Amino acid sequence: MLRSTRRLYSHSSSYRGVKNLKTRLTELIPEKKEELLNIKSKFNNVKVGDITIGSIIGGMRNNSSMFWQSTTLDPETGIRFHGRTIEDCQKLLPKVKDGSKSNSFLPESMLWLLMTSEIPTQDEANSLSKELALRAKSLPQETIKLLSDLPQDLHPMTQLVIGLASLNKYSSFSNKYASGQLGKENYWDSTYEDAMNLIAYLPEITGRIYSKITGNGGELLGVLNEDKDWSYNICSMLGMVNSTDSSNRCNLTKSQSDDFIDLMRLYTGIHVDHEGGNVSAHATHLVGSALNDPFLSYSSGILGLAGPLHGLAAQEVVRFLIQMNSEITSIDDDQQIKDRLKNLLDSRKVIPGYGHAILRKPDPRFNVMLDFVEKRKFTEFKDDDNIKLMQKLSTFAPQVLLEHGKTKNPYPNVDSASGIIFYHYGLKELLFFTVIFGCSRSMGPLTQLVWDRIYGLPIERPKSVDIAQLKALCKVN
Numbered sequence: 001m002l003r004s005t006r007r008l009y010s011h012s013s014s015y016r017g018v019k020n021l022k023t024r025l026t027e028l029i030p031e032k033k034e035e036l037l038n039i040k041s042k043f044n045n046v047k048v049g050d051i052t053i054g055s056i057i058g059g060m061r062n063n064s065s066m067f068w069q070s071t072t073l074d075p076e077t078g079i080r081f082h083g084r085t086i087e088d089c090q091k092l093l094p095k096v097k098d099g100s101k102s103n104s105f106l107p108e109s110m111l112w113l114l115m116t117s118e119i120p121t122q123d124e125a126n127s128l129s130k131e132l133a134l135r136a137k138s139l140p141q142e143t144i145k146l147l148s149d150l151p152q153d154l155h156p157m158t159q160l161v162i163g164l165a166s167l168n169k170y171s172s173f174s175n176k177y178a179s180g181q182l183g184k185e186n187y188w189d190s191t192y193e194d195a196m197n198l199i200a201y202l203p204e205i206t207g208r209i210y211s212k213i214t215g216n217g218g219e220l221l222g223v224l225n226e227d228k229d230w231s232y233n234i235c236s237m238l239g240m241v242n243s244t245d246s247s248n249r250c251n252l253t254k255s256q257s258d259d260f261i262d263l264m265r266l267y268t269g270i271h272v273d274h275e276g277g278n279v280s281a282h283a284t285h286l287v288g289s290a291l292n293d294p295f296l297s298y299s300s301g302i303l304g305l306a307g308p309l310h311g312l313a314a315q316e317v318v319r320f321l322i323q324m325n326s327e328i329t330s331i332d333d334d335q336q337i338k339d340r341l342k343n344l345l346d347s348r349k350v351i352p353g354y355g356h357a358i359l360r361k362p363d364p365r366f367n368v369m370l371d372f373v374e375k376r377k378f379t380e381f382k383d384d385d386n387i388k389l390m391q392k393l394s395t396f397a398p399q400v401l402l403e404h405g406k407t408k409n410p411y412p413n414v415d416s417a418s419g420i421i422f423y424h425y426g427l428k429e430l431l432f433f434t435v436i437f438g439c440s441r442s443m444g445p446l447t448q449l450v451w452d453r454i455y456g457l458p459i460e461r462p463k464s465v466d467i468a469q470l471k472a473l474c475k476v477n
């Protein structure tokens with residue numbers, strides 16, 4: 001039976017008298033709507049670029065044809081969140097204030113920034129943590145049961161999609177739409193409610209999937225603590241916290257456990273969004289444009305994220321590092337490592353964790369993950385050869401890729417570092433990494449879905465062309 005969201009959390013609830021995210025969002029809507037409508041009405045015919053045949057056949061590269069509100073991706077400098085770099089966010093966004101030595105901003109702060117374009121106060125960030133923890137309690141029993149009935153060896157991303165898609169039954173948007181209660185003006189409100197519930201449910205869904213694949217039958221390995229933040233609760237329910245909340249299945253020391261939670265905040269804080277054209281974001285937006293609810297829309301995004309050229313790359317990197325480490329005679333034999341990379345390229349395989357469709361410089365998200373390692377390289381990571389190899393590759397692989405001459409961007413992307421750090425702390429189930437990515441990525445595309453509904457954007461329907469039309473355009477037979 002559905003445990004009613006409204007009974008546990010109502011959007012008019014205020015936490016210590018702090019204005020909540022929905023109230024602030026509601027205040028911002030008129031001004032933002034007018035801004036976009038103004039551009040649309042006055043400049044509808046302004047050209048953004050030309051579409052070439054290369055772009056049509058080449059995965060729509062360099063084809064700026066989507067509207068995306070919260071993030072932009074510059075090929076040279078990387079991701080910006082409403083104009084702010086990761087470095088800015090690290091300085092400005094509120095962190096957890098619970099006496100632990102956390103250095104990473106709260107993903108909840110980032111969600112506030114994505115949704116409103118404003119930096120939240122510490123109280124606003126804390127209130128959002130509380131709101132998500134309270135919303136999490138309404139995860140329907142039916143979904144819990146469904147997850148626990150799935151086979152242990154079902155791909156974790158398939159389990160995630162099943163869990164998320166099942167929530168469509170309880171979607172406020174879908175149910176109101178089906179009963180004819182919704183006018184276009186009000187689409188955004190129930191979309192927002194669903195989106196926030198989805199984000200809130202993810203830690204428990206993730207914890208249950210992890211329990212299932214590790215042979216614990218889907219029973220949680222820790223509890224959801226409503227006085228803690230979203231990332232802490234992910235870690236707790238993975239059994240990866242040294243506290244009474246969690247089973248601490250890897251016997252982490254207190255310091256390791258604090259570092260792991262910090263890693264989770266860092267990872268889930270920087271993976272939220274990467275402008276609109278990447279597969280997971282685009283799929284969510286596309287499917288949402290047919291007026292699907294957030295649960296079905298984001299399930300589509302998750303299906304996209306599961307691909308090895310997208311979210312699954314982190315897992316591929318870990319497999320690659322472990323295999324290479326088992327085959328080389330010494331981690332200090334640089335020539336042997338370079339030769340292996342060359343062989344890989346000669347056999348037309350990709351070096352996972354390198355390259356990017358838009359970026360043309362090292363991924364700043366990779367740099368912050370590397371920074372996490374650097375700060376602990378003489379302590380926590382001093383004996384970890386996989387981590388050392390990851391660092392070493394980041395200095396060799398770009399040169400090897402450059403010499404090979406095909407890749408437009410020879411630099412490491414974020415996936416190059418992330419999985420192997422999780423692996424170090426005890427998350428050894430490689431297929432599972434993408435589920436954690438899926439927790440984080442929910443925030444950007446779902447923010448966009450809310451704004452799609454606020455702006456009343458239409459169904460997405462590009463025009464396709466066939467070979468005869470291409471030939472006619474080129475004047476060839």
Ligand SMILES: CC(C)(COP(=O)(O)OP(=O)(O)OC[C@H]1O[C@@H](n2cnc3c(N)ncnc32)[C@H](O)[C@@H]1OP(=O)(O)O)[C@@H](O)C(=O)NCCC(=O)NCCS
Pocket residue numbers: 308309310311313345349350351352353354355356357358406407408409413414415
């Ligand atoms: C991310 C990625 C899919 C971008 O693809 P893209 O935009 O088509 O990249 P490019 O334009 O640079 O590709 C040009 C060529 O270089 C190759 N290439 C790109 N990255 C490569 C890599 N890491 N290793 C080997 N070859 C690579 C491509 O396969 C392509 O070869 P082809 O012409 O024989 O098909 C690609 O770089 C890749 O496969 N990387 C490895 C997987 C990965 O890390 N994904 C996570 C992304 S965040």
